[in-house]
Amino acid sequence: MAVKGKKRRFSKSHFYVLPAFLLHACFVTVPGLSMIYFSLTNWTGLGQAGFIGLDNFRRMIFTDAIFHRALGNNLIWVLMMSTVPIVISLLLALLIVKLRRLQMFYKSALFIPYVIASVVASAVWVQMYNKYFGFPRLLNTMGLTGLAAVNWLGDPKLAIYSVAMVRMWSQWGFFIVLFLAALQQIDPCIYESADIEGVNAFQRFIHITVPMIRPTLSTIWMLTIIGSFLTFDYIFAMTSGGPGNATEVAATWIYKHAFQKYEVGYAMAMSLCVCLIAGGAYFLFHLVDREVDA
Amino acid sequence: MKRHNRFLSLVLALMLAVSVLSAMPAAVAEGETVTVNIAWENTTDDAVDRWHTYFIEPFEAANPNIKINFEVIPDITTVIKVQLAAGTGPDVFSADNVDIMEYWNSGTVASWDKYLEQGYFADVFDWAKDACQMEGQLAAIPMSYEGMMLWYNEDMMQQHGWSFPTNLEEYEQICADALAADIVPIAHGCNNSKGRNAYMHIMGDYLNAYAGPEAFKAWMSGEVDYTDPRITGAFQLFVDHWNNGWVNEKQTVSLDMNSALALWYQQMALFQVQGSWYVGSINSTEIDFNYSMGYFPSLKEGIEPNMNIGIGEVVMMNKDAAHPDEAAMFFNSIYTDEANLTAAIANGQQILSRAFDANKLPESVNPHIVELYNFMSEASSENKIGYTIWTFVPGTVAYSLYSDIETVLLGEGTLEDYLKNLQALLDEAIAAGWKFAL
Numbered sequence: 001m002a003v004k005g006k007k008r009r010f011s012k013s014h015f016y017v018l019p020a021f022l023l024h025a026c027f028v029t030v031p032g033l034s035m036i037y038f039s040l041t042n043w044t045g046l047g048q049a050g051f052i053g054l055d056n057f058r059r060m061i062f063t064d065a066i067f068h069r070a071l072g073n074n075l076i077w078v079l080m081m082s083t084v085p086i087v088i089s090l091l092l093a094l095l096i097v098k099l100r101r102l103q104m105f106y107k108s109a110l111f112i113p114y115v116i117a118s119v120v121a122s123a124v125w126v127q128m129y130n131k132y133f134g135f136p137r138l139l140n141t142m143g144l145t146g147l148a149a150v151n152w153l154g155d156p157k158l159a160i161y162s163v164a165m166v167r168m169w170s171q172w173g174f175f176i177v178l179f180l181a182a183l184q185q186i187d188p189c190i191y192e193s194a195d196i197e198g199v200n201a202f203q204r205f206i207h208i209t210v211p212m213i214r215p216t217l218s219t220i221w222m223l224t225i226i227g228s229f230l231t232f233d234y235i236f237a238m239t240s241g242g243p244g245n246a247t248e249v250a251a252t253w254i255y256k257h258a259f260q261k262y263e264v265g266y267a268m269a270m271s272l273c274v275c276l277i278a279g280g281a282y283f284l285f286h287l288v289d290r291e292v293d294a
Numbered sequence: 295m296k297r298h299n300r301f302l303s304l305v306l307a308l309m310l311a312v313s314v315l316s317a318m319p320a321a322v323a324e325g326e327t328v329t330v331n332i333a334w335e336n337t338t339d340d341a342v343d344r345w346h347t348y349f350i351e352p353f354e355a356a357n358p359n360i361k362i363n364f365e366v367i368p369d370i371t372t373v374i375k376v377q378l379a380a381g382t383g384p385d386v387f388s389a390d391n392v393d394i395m396e397y398w399n400s401g402t403v404a405s406w407d408k409y410l411e412q413g414y415f416a417d418v419f420d421w422a423k424d425a426c427q428m429e430g431q432l433a434a435i436p437m438s439y440e441g442m443m444l445w446y447n448e449d450m451m452q453q454h455g456w457s458f459p460t461n462l463e464e465y466e467q468i469c470a471d472a473l474a475a476d477i478v479p480i481a482h483g484c485n486n487s488k489g490r491n492a493y494m495h496i497m498g499d500y501l502n503a504y505a506g507p508e509a510f511k512a513w514m515s516g517e518v519d520y521t522d523p524r525i526t527g528a529f530q531l532f533v534d535h536w537n538n539g540w541v542n543e544k545q546t547v548s549l550d551m552n553s554a555l556a557l558w559y560q561q562m563a564l565f566q567v568q569g570s571w572y573v574g575s576i577n578s579t580e581i582d583f584n585y586s587m588g589y590f591p592s593l594k595e596g597i598e599p600n601m602n603i604g605i606g607e608v609v610m611m612n613k614d615a616a617h618p619d620e621a622a623m624f625f626n627s628i629y630t631d632e633a634n635l636t637a638a639i640a641n642g643q644q645i646l647s648r649a650f651d652a653n654k655l656p657e658s659v660n661p662h663i664v665e666l667y668n669f670m671s672e673a674s675s676e677n678k679i680g681y682t683i684w685t686f687v688p689g690t691v692a693y694s695l696y697s698d699i700e701t702v703l704l705g706e707g708t709l710e711d712y713l714k715n716l717q718a719l720l721d722e723a724i725a726a727g728w729k730f731a732l
Contacts, residue, residue, distance in 0.1 A: 045375045046400030126485075130553055131545055132562065153485065154548030156704055242485060243547035244700040244707075259372045261693060262396045 032275075039269035044262040056269035067270060070241075070248040071277070073160055077249065078228040078281075080161075082221055085168040089175035094209075096176065097183045107180065111173035118170065122237030125166045129153050156246035159239055163247055167234045175220055182216035183209070218289050225285055229278040250274045329361045330621045331384035335607060336368045340578055340642060348638035353627050360620045378402040378612065385615035386625070388607040389434065391425060392689035395728060397610055398428040404613040405431040406622065414626040422605055422647035425685050425731035435625055438606030438644035440569045441670045442499055442682060444591070448584040450477065450564055459591040460599060469540040472564045479540040481563035483554030484696075485547055492551050493696040494683040496541065496567045497532055498602050502680030504528035504593040507600060510681050514720070514730045520713040524594075529709055531593060536703050547700055569682075570644060570670060571606060576662045577642035585662070587669060589678065601673035604682030605647055639663075645670075686731055688723035691716055 039056055043049035060067055096106050113121065128134045129152040139148035152162040186209065194204050210217070232251035235241065241248035241256070250270065258267035334345075342364070350362045367373050370388065377383035378400070389397060397403045409415065410432060415423070422436035446458060454475065459465035469479040484492045501510050505524035512518045513525050520526065535541060542554055542563075555575075557563040561583055567590075568575075589599035609625055611618055628635065629646060639645055640659045645667060652667035673679055683692050694716055701707035 044396060044400060046378055046397065046402050048401075126550070127553070130549065131543075132557060133553070151545070151548055154545060156706065159548075239485060239548075242700055244704045246704075246706075256697075259375070261690070 035268045035272055038265055039272050041265040042263075043265040043268075045258065045264040046262075049265065052265070056266045057273075059266065060269055060273060066245050066248055067250070067253055069245055070250045070253045071274075073247065073249045074229055074231070074274075076160060077164060077231055078225055080164045081167065081171070081224045081228045085172040085175055086217075086220060086224070088168075089172040090179050092172070093176050093179035093183055094205075097180055107177060110176050113170045114173040116170065118233040119237050121166060121170055122234050126153065126238055129162060153239055154243050156243050159243055160247045163234055163238050166238065167231070170234075178216055178220060179213065182213040186212045214292075222282065222285055222289075225281050226278055229274055229281065327359050327361055328617050328620055329363050330386070330617045330624060331363045331365070332621070332624075333365050333367050333370060333374060333384040333387040335366070335370045335388045337366060338574060338578070341574060342366060344638050344641055344643050348634040348641075348643070349624075349628050349631075352631065352634050353624050356627075357620075357623070360617075360624070362624060381614060383612045383614070385617050386609050386611050386621045388437070389610050390689075391434075391436075391605050391608055391685045392687070392692045394426060394428060394434050394608060394610070395689055395723075395726075398433045399726075402613055403433060404611045404615065404618065405433060406435055406611065407431050409622040409626070414622055415629060417629055417648040419647045419649075421603075421732050425605055426608055427729075427731075429727065434608035434610045436605040436608050436647040438571070439647040439670075440571060440604045440606050440644070440682065441673060442495060442567070442569045442590065442602040442604075442680075443587040443666070443669060444499070444589065445558075445566045445568055445572070445585060445587045447558070447561060447564055448586050450561065450583075456564075458588050460589075461591055461595075462593045465591045465593065466535075468564070469535070469538070473539055473543075478542055478557050478563035479565060480542060481554045481558040481566040482542045482546055483549035483551040485550050491684070491692075491696045493546070493699050494692060495569065497529075497695065497699065498681070498683040499567060499590040500532040500593065501525075501528045501683075502600055502602050503590050503597060504531055506594070506597040507680040510686070511730055511732065514681075514686060516721070516724050520717040526709070526713065527594070529713060533702055533709060544703075547704070569604075570666055573639075573644060573663050573666060574642050576660055576666075587666065589673070598678060600678045600680040601670065602680040602682045603674075604685035606644060639667075681732075688720060688728045690723055691719045694719055 038049060040051060040053060041049035042052045042055075092110065096103055099106065130136070131148075131151065136148040136150070136152075139145075150158065153159050190208055190212075191204065194208055199207070230251060231249055232255065235247050235249055236252050236255065239247045241252040245253075251274075254267045254270045254274070257263040257270070345364055350364055354360065354362060365384070371390070371393065374383060374387050374389070378397075379402075383402075406415070415435060418436060419439070422439065423432060426432055426434040426436050451457065454471070456468050456471065457464075459468050472479040480496070482492065482496055505513075505522075505528040509518065509522065509524040513520070513522065518525070532541075536544065536546070542549060542557075545554075554563075555566060558566045559579065559581060589601060592599045611621065615621060629648060635643075635646070636654050639650065640655050640663075642663070650667060650671075652664050652671060655664055655667070683695060687695065698707075698712055698715065702709050702712045
């Protein structure tokens with residue numbers, strides 16, 4: 001009787017999940033699997049797709065230097081996003097959590113960039129970087145002509161960092177809110193006993209704060225790493241992968257091949273590659289996280 | 295609980311059925327109104343208003359059983375490709391000249407030949423129709439007729455005692471003098487996904503002004519290749535001038551076109567390179583200085599200054615169009631309704647790919663618009679014409695031309711490699727059947 005009841009509950013819960021599963025299958029799983037087929041073709045996005053075997057993958061691995069550069073830029077993006085905004089937002093959260101007054105004001109003010117649409121933020125920052133009308137002009141009037149002459153979005157060596165700065169600026173408000181929530185969960189008694197034991201601030205941070213907020217930290221890192229392989233909006237809106245191909249990332253290069261160069265088959269092959277890399281990064285992170293947990 | 299679950303299943307099933315059934319098109323009975331769906335590239339509100347006022351409403355008034363659904367789609371190329379691949383899409387849509395070959399080869403668009411046989415589009419320039427041919431058939435209807443010119447700030451010229459350049463020496467001198475006077479010689483921005491193709495505007499000028507239209511045509515026809523010194527020289531000169539800071543002080547890589555034009559409007563730049571589409575801005579932007587236009591100067595002895603001509607957007611027909619005849623009728627009416635066409639042009643619409651007498655424009659029209667169209671007429675009648683890249687170069691070559699030039703400008707690649715790549719793409723396109731239009 002108990003087994004029969006368990007079976008009934010099993011089929012009911014699946015029934016309720018079914019519509020969402022069907023939608024997911026229709027719009028995510030099936031197109032995702034069809035990507036494998038189309039990556040083996042020379043499909044232009046229109047008309048019939050011609051099977052060409054592994055030619056796209058050979059081109060991607062051996063010939064396409066810009067794709068290699070794009071992956072390198074993704075790696076730079078991962079390294080930047082998984083360090084700078086997290087460190088800054090954690091430090092700010094540690095400061096804000098101690099405030100008795102105006103905590104809500106600082107939280108809200110720092111959160112505002114996160115709610116600004118990426119395209120809008122990009123358009124604003126492109127103007128801020130503008131040599132003639134943006135802050136370089138202000139620097140010039142202040143006599144900082146060297147700094148004013150820097151071509152933030154036009155120098156191939158700097159452009160990716162200039163765009164990354166905008167992304168970080170938009171993100172750390174969100175991380176601050178997450179860290180604040182995690183910090184506020186820590187029982188103050190733990191800190192009090194640590195104080196009694198004579199623990200200094202640094203030791204308190206390393207041995208109490210960080211372990212207690214580790215689940216939040218792990219989640220943020222995981223989302224950041226996976227998100228960094230998919231980054232597209234800020235780069236496309238601010239530089240379109242330029243100057244030259246200096247800020248090209250996998251997503252922008254894939255977009256150009258799919259929608260501007262009529263090479264959808266090749267774009268699919270690159271997408272598959274990025275999927276595998278992002279998936280691999282996630283599993284690696286998951287393994288490391290589990291080891292640290294253990 | 296069982297009854298509750300059954301009720302829930304029924305509701306879900308009904309919702310699914312309703313959504314499926316509502317997606318099925320209803321059959322149109324004879325005598326009923328038909329709706330022609332037109333998708334158009336991103337454009338200004340003013341332009342959309344002109345479409346409605348001078349083309350759509352008059353057509354609907356004359357044809358009460360035909361409704362025009364004119365929809366502006368940002369990033370139309372991406373959207374239309376997906377729709378066509380799915381077997382849907384509007385009846386007709388705007389596209390770039392460079393995209394005609396890809397659409398045609400995919401088998402998703404229809405020929406307009408049967409409408410030519412009915413006498414439609416008789417006034418369209420022959421060269422424009424030729425530029426839209428694929429496999430001997432008219433694959434698209436050319437719309438706006440474009441010409442390139444060099445715009446300049448007259449007041450600034452006068453103030454500094456400069457005169458409009460007509461040859462390389464004068465051009466180089468004025469650019470150097472402007473830069474020395476802390477004036478941006480040529481305002482030009484190419485940073486953003488759409489705007490990067492603005493390199494085509496100025497590089498087309500260099501090709502036609504240095505190599506000359508004949509060499510341009512010879513290259514595109516496969517008679518000469520990129521190693522021809524006229525071709526290499528044109529590109530090298532552009533790279534040199536860019537490196538001198540004459541093209542927006544090397545900021546083309548970081549400024550978009552609107553930001554670059556702001557320099558011109560703020561009187562911080564002497565020249566700007568724009569085509570006849572600038573009529574839209576002439577009407578809508580308050581410019582408080584005297585300005586005019588001229589031919590891009592000759593950059594080599596023996597090459598006459600010329601105006602590069604081309605087609606702006608083209609109209610293509612979905613092979614599965616529900617109402618192709620009505621769509622063709624509408625676009626033919628745009629070409630043949632003289633009164634409304636003249637009124638639209640007087641209000642900032644670009645001229646079509648057909649003859650137009652600027653003297654027909656009313657006296658109230660902005661004099662710069664009249665000046666522009668008189669300039670274009672003069673250039674055409676005196677055969678001082680060159681070829682724009684977006685009309686007379688295969689799509690794949692044009693794309694690579696404007697998207698890869700920055701690697702050369704920034705010293706990350708060589709001009710030789712860049713041109714070799716363009717040549718390879720050109721050879722491929724010619725082998726696949728692409729032909730120079732004239």
